[in-house]
Amino acid sequence: MPIAPTGDGRRPPRRGRIRNLALTAVAAALAVPLLSVPSDAARTPPRTGFEATGGARWTRPAEESALLEAAGRHSDRVSVVRIGTTERGRPLRLVRIGSRRPDALTVLLVCSQHGDEPAGREACLTTVRDLAYATDPRTRAFLARTEVLVVPTANPDGLAAGTRGNADGVDINRDHLALRTAGARALATVLRDQEPDVVADLHEYGATAPYYDKDLYVLWPRNLNTDGPLYDEARYLVQRRVRPAVLDAGYSGGVYGVWTDPDTGSELRRSAGDGQERILRNAAALKHAVGLLVESRTDALLAGERADPALARRRRVASQLTVLTELFLYADERRSVIRDATARSRAAGAGARGPVFLGGADNEAPAPHRILRDPPCGYRLTREDFTRVGGELALHGVTSRPDGDGVYVPLRQPARKLIPLLLDQRAAYHLTNGQPDTAC
Structure with a gap:
């Protein structure tokens, strides 16, 4: 049976733990x-x-x-x-x-x-x-x-x-x-x-x-x-x-x-x-x-x-x-x-090991094609793409470096598991289509 609310909308407390911080x-x-x-x-x-x-x-x-x-x-x-x-x-x-x-x-x-x-x-x-x-x-x-x-x-x-x-x-x-x-x-x-x-x-x-x-x-x-x-x-x-x-x-x-x-x-x-x-x-x-x-x-x-x-x-x-x-x-x-x-968590990202999930949740198994079991070493962006999304990458704390005519975003950094969600074309909400680099 539901417990009837009190006059101020709260239900009567079940137990009486005391909380001593100033905020009550x-x-x-x-x-x-x-x-x-x-x-x-x-x-x-x-x-x-x-x-x-x-x-x-x-x-x-x-x-x-x-x-x-x-x-x-x-x-x-x-x-x-x-x-x-x-x-x-x-x-x-x-x-x-x-x-x-x-x-x-x-x-x-x-x-x-x-x-x-x-x-x-x-x-x-x-x-x-x-x-x-x-x-x-x-x-x-x-x-x-x-x-x-x-x-x-x-x-x-x-x-x-x-x-x-x-x-x-x-x-x-x-x-x-x-x-x-x-x-x-x-x-x-x-x-x-x-x-x-x-x-x-x-x-x-x-x-x-x-x-x-x-x-x-x-x-x-x-x-x-x-x-x-x-x-x-x-x-x-x-x-x-x-x-x-x-x-x-x-x-x-x-x-x-x-x-x-x-x-x-x-x-x-x-x-x-x-x-x-x-x-x-x-x-x-x-x-x-x-x-x-x-x-x-x-x-x-x-x-x-x-x-x-x-x-x-x-x-x-x-x-x-x-x-x-x-x-x-x-x-x-x-x-x-x-x-x-x-x-x-930060160290695990910089360590660059383990899969990255492009879908699923702790209560929903991801489809096989949504799992990067062997993630790339990084993603290459054209200069045009980087001009378009570089500001957002910087706000996310993602680091990058010049790479020929474009920019290279390595996965070996604390933002490792975030980067594919931003740059992999298979991710649902990616910012741009980065080119995966598999030649580690």
């Missing part, structure tokens, strides 16, 4: 101040527009700008930089919080790539504020050895229009290979230059009751080119950390894309969550990060949320904050394991 989903959902700070206006934590209205509306762009500016003024551990400009001239911002030490673990939050999925953005803005103003010893110790990177609004044009895609109708989360959009190019720059160890991509979804209607779904990278230890760590994060934390907080949860029988819990079908390399969750794994997809439910739960949409909005944001709280705890507790997995 319950406080955020109720817009309660989280931190103990001096009371003068210059040091009082700002509230988002969402919090100030109790979830009656989402935070406006001007309010976002004011919050980020205040956080930067308040704390020397916070900086805000512009990493791009959208097709309609709006800024794309990256917030950096915490340690700049070379040995710090780096966690990247990408919020609301789809403009009509705003709950992740609210969770990210709250997170920026809470980390900037934190005074408790545990959070400050966490930030002393961790850098948290946040792209609070990855699709400002879509947010302004209330659309999934950007101003040109392009889905940014299907552009992480071609890099045609300003948003995808900005994120590629962050992945290349900052080399995050963990990447969380925050989204929302529409439910289909009773088979696909959990409060929150999560998923790891399914792409078969994900290095083994990195894949194992991403699955551990989803299955052993985030999903239990979601249930403990009183929400229902599941694996994204998996429809289940409401009576038995058995799998009925899969509607999403493939190994498609152009989705950020998978692209980040190919760039050596532990990837995590988060999807909160937009649809109202029962009559209370239908009567008061603010209840549904608060539940959506609070469930996302539950994930971020557990994500930070995971990163703090397993930093050495995570760093080892990301380092092994």
Whole structure:
């Protein structure tokens, strides 16, 4: 029998684990101040527009700008930089919080790539504020050895229009290979230059009751080119950390894309969550990060949320904050394991061994012709082709060298398993037809 939701849309918690980081989903959902700070206006934590209205509306762009500016003024551990400009001239911002030490673990939050999925953005803005103003010893110790990177609004044009895609109708989360959009190019720059160890991509979804209607779904990278230890760590994060934390907080949860029988819990079908390399969750794994997809439910739960949409909005944001709280705890507790997995992934690419998969996923065997069992040594590009795609290759962190009248892209580099997806004519989303070099 389903457990009845509570008044704020959450189900009663099954267990009572205590989480001690400054960020707490319950406080955020109720817009309660989280931190103990001096009371003068210059040091009082700002509230988002969402919090100030109790979830009656989402935070406006001007309010976002004011919050980020205040956080930067308040704390020397916070900086805000512009990493791009959208097709309609709006800024794309990256917030950096915490340690700049070379040995710090780096966690990247990408919020609301789809403009009509705003709950992740609210969770990210709250997170920026809470980390900037934190005074408790545990959070400050966490930030002393961790850098948290946040792209609070990855699709400002879509947010302004209330659309999934950007101003040109392009889905940014299907552009992480071609890099045609300003948003995808900005994120590629962050992945290349900052080399995050963990990447969380925050989204929302529409439910289909009773088979696909959990409060929150999560998923790891399914792409078969994900290095083994990195894949194992991403699955551990989803299955052993985030999903239990979601249930403990009183929400229902599941694996994204998996429809289940409401009576038995058995799998009925899969509607999403493939190994498609152009989705950020998978692209980040190919760039050596532990990837995590988060999807909160937009649809109202029962009559209370239908009567008061603010209840549904608060539940959506609070469930996302539950994930971020557990994500930070995971990163703090397993930093050495995570760093080892990301380092092994880079080394495995540079080592140039093993097959490369042009299709399939961890839940779908690739067709034989989609497997490069003996990958080439590299790909040759004409000068004309390189002029057309060289900028994208550089954004992906792919190195090349002059080769006669053209350019040579060797596979023996960290981006080894990404390169055939970009240059092999058999790959579904390749940028150009490179000429394979088999004379190693």
